[in-house]
Amino acid sequence: MRTDAGSRGGLKIPDDSVIAWLSANVLPHEADVRAWLRRSGLSVLDPDDLIQEAYARIAASPGCTQVQNGRAYFFATVRNLALEHFRRARIVRVDAMAEIERLRIEDDAPSTERVAFGRIELARVSKLIEELPNRCRQVFVLRKVHALPQKEVARRLGISENTVEKQMVKGLRLLLDRLARGEAGGNSPDLAGTHERQKVRRRDRTRGG
Amino acid sequence: MSDRKSAEEIEREAAEWVVRVDSDPALAPQLEIWAAEDPRHAGAYYRALSAWRLADRGRALGHTFAARQASGTSRRALIAAAAGLAVSVGAAGFGWKVWLDGRGSLRTAVGEIRWAPLADGSRAALNTSTVLDVSMDAASRNIDLQSGEAWFDVEHDPSRPFVVRSGPVRVRAVGTSFSVRRYGDDFEVIVTEGTVEAWREDTPDRSAVKVSAGRRVSLPATAEPEVTLSPTSEIEGRLAWRTGMIALEGRSLREAAEEFNRYNGVQLVIDGDDLAEKRIVGWFRATDVDAFTAAASIALGVQVRKTGNTIILSSSSDDGNVSPAHQPL
Numbered sequence: 261m262r263t264d265a266g267s268r269g270g271l272k273i274p275d276d277s278v279i280a281w282l283s284a285n286v287l288p289h290e291a292d293v294r295a296w297l298r299r300s301g302l303s304v305l306d307p308d309d310l311i312q313e314a315y316a317r318i319a320a321s322p323g324c325t326q327v328q329n330g331r332a333y334f335f336a337t338v339r340n341l342a343l344e345h346f347r348r349a350r351i352v353r354v355d356a357m358a359e360i361e362r363l364r365i366e367d368d369a370p371s372t373e374r375v376a377f378g379r380i381e382l383a384r385v386s387k388l389i390e391e392l393p394n395r396c397r398q399v400f401v402l403r404k405v406h407a408l409p410q411k412e413v414a415r416r417l418g419i420s421e422n423t424v425e426k427q428m429v430k431g432l433r434l435l436l437d438r439l440a441r442g443e444a445g446g447n448s449p450d451l452a453g454t455h456e457r458q459k460v461r462r463r464d465r466t467r468g469g
Numbered sequence: 470m471s472d473r474k475s476a477e478e479i480e481r482e483a484a485e486w487v488v489r490v491d492s493d494p495a496l497a498p499q500l501e502i503w504a505a506e507d508p509r510h511a512g513a514y515y516r517a518l519s520a521w522r523l524a525d526r527g528r529a530l531g532h533t534f535a536a537r538q539a540s541g542t543s544r545r546a547l548i549a550a551a552a553g554l555a556v557s558v559g560a561a562g563f564g565w566k567v568w569l570d571g572r573g574s575l576r577t578a579v580g581e582i583r584w585a586p587l588a589d590g591s592r593a594a595l596n597t598s599t600v601l602d603v604s605m606d607a608a609s610r611n612i613d614l615q616s617g618e619a620w621f622d623v624e625h626d627p628s629r630p631f632v633v634r635s636g637p638v639r640v641r642a643v644g645t646s647f648s649v650r651r652y653g654d655d656f657e658v659i660v661t662e663g664t665v666e667a668w669r670e671d672t673p674d675r676s677a678v679k680v681s682a683g684r685r686v687s688l689p690a691t692a693e694p695e696v697t698l699s700p701t702s703e704i705e706g707r708l709a710w711r712t713g714m715i716a717l718e719g720r721s722l723r724e725a726a727e728e729f730n731r732y733n734g735v736q737l738v739i740d741g742d743d744l745a746e747k748r749i750v751g752w753f754r755a756t757d758v759d760a761f762t763a764a765a766s767i768a769l770g771v772q773v774r775k776t777g778n779t780i781i782l783s784s785s786s787d788d789g790n791v792s793p794a795h796q797p798l
Contacts (some may be wrong), residue, residue, distance in 0.1 A: 404524045419745055
């Protein structure tokens with residue numbers, strides 16, 4: 261249906277401005293989108309699949325970096341993907357789909373998280389890196405914070421380049437996992453985290469009522 | 470589906486690509502081929518690359534960073550799992566004080582669901598358009614289901630068998646829970662607890678079938694009774710009307726329309742055989758036709774037309790893939 265593939269069989273990876281935009285406007289909201297998917301009872305769909313497809317679609321849409329509200333755009337894209345999945349399904353979960361529609365208001369809500377994220381970004385990144393397992397963190401700090409080439413990191417730590425690579429992959433995956441779960445707090449991580457969780461619970465209660 | 474790569478597998482591959490291409494840009498063409506294989510590949514790659522970019526901001530933190538000890542692993546975020554589509558069961562219609570001593574009649578209008586305590590301590594729930602005559606004395610408990618559908622939770626009393634009659638059909642219980650539905654000359658009995666005996670008076674041998682909990686039996690006029698073992702979810706679905714709900718557990722759109730039409734003056738019509746055979750899942754308030762048609766229009770991309778007392782659902786005139794309300798931004 262989609263024509264993501266370039267003419268020579270490969271996919272043109274979007275330029276760095278798109279990735280930077282995703283990093284600042286989409287990724288920070290992934291935990292909220294996932295929480296929203298869980299609440300909406302769409303357990304028949306794999307949220308990981310939807311999220312991955314959403315990144316692909318957003319990055320492929322022309323002019324996405326001009327979008328002001330990345331959060332709303334992310335929600336809308338996931339919702340559209342979910343609707344497409346449901347329409348293709350042999351058995352259609354109609355009530356869940358109606359639920360998706362009802363929930364669309366949520367992405368228009370003023371995003372305090374978004375505002376907050378801009379401010380606490382640095383602390384958040386710092387915390388994410390700090391919480392990596394020891395060896396993984398060492399490698400990650402040299403490679404990302406000090407921006408050393410892979411070879412140099414391997415030399416300094418007396419490990420193989422292959423090990424550096426493995427640790428970086430591990431670190432990156434842990435980072436993604438944390439972001440997906442919304443575990444990374446801000447300046448006062450515990451407070452920020454608690455606040456967000458309470459908010460989610462409150463919403464659950466309101467909806468369940 | 471089974472050979473479909475898991476999201477987790479793709480995520481791992483994507484993270485590997487990010488790290489490898491970052492230290493060796495010459496690998497980019499290979500990455501591009503991998504990314505073209507599946508939109509999820511590309512998406513997972515962009516996602517991992519975004520996180521990689523995010524980590525670059527750590528540079529602003531400078532060298533003070535490396536010296537620090539790792540803090541303890543943060544507590545797991547215990548975001549309460551979604552209650553999901555918790556169906557809120559309305560209290561309306563409950564608590565009817567219909568106490569029947571001896572003889573009496575119970576009836577429900579179209580769309581009405583009614584719970585009624587009976588004189589012997591049993592309970593009855595009447596579905597839409599149901600007429601029920603009750604007659605009880607020291608030796609017997611007789612219910613006559615004239616039309617519609619009713620569920621009974623029978624008070625245990627071996628000295629007084631509890632018999633539901635409906636046309637030629639008889640269902641006998643001592644202490645158990647079951648429902649009886651009459652539609653035309655066909656009958657269906659669903660047992661939720663204990664065992665009942667069911668038979669038709671208009672068959673030569675009047676032989677009874679025993680039906681135990683978790684099973685249902687249909688007693689058609691022209692064929693042998695057929696006992697079916699039903700999963701709990703299906704039984705719950707079929708008796709969802711007791712709480713005013715319709716459960717469409719994989720039923721066709723045609724059957725869904727028939728269900729809604731039992732409860733409402735407004736009648737649903739499905740235009741087109743392909744559409745009518747589309748299978749759907751979902752729980753709805755039986756009297757909320759609008760919620761159902763709205764959901765169907767979103768889910769199936771159908772057109773909804775209202776003329777008088779009829780609502781017609783038909784396939785959209787265009788490709789039916791994206792309805793106007795759901796265009797991407």
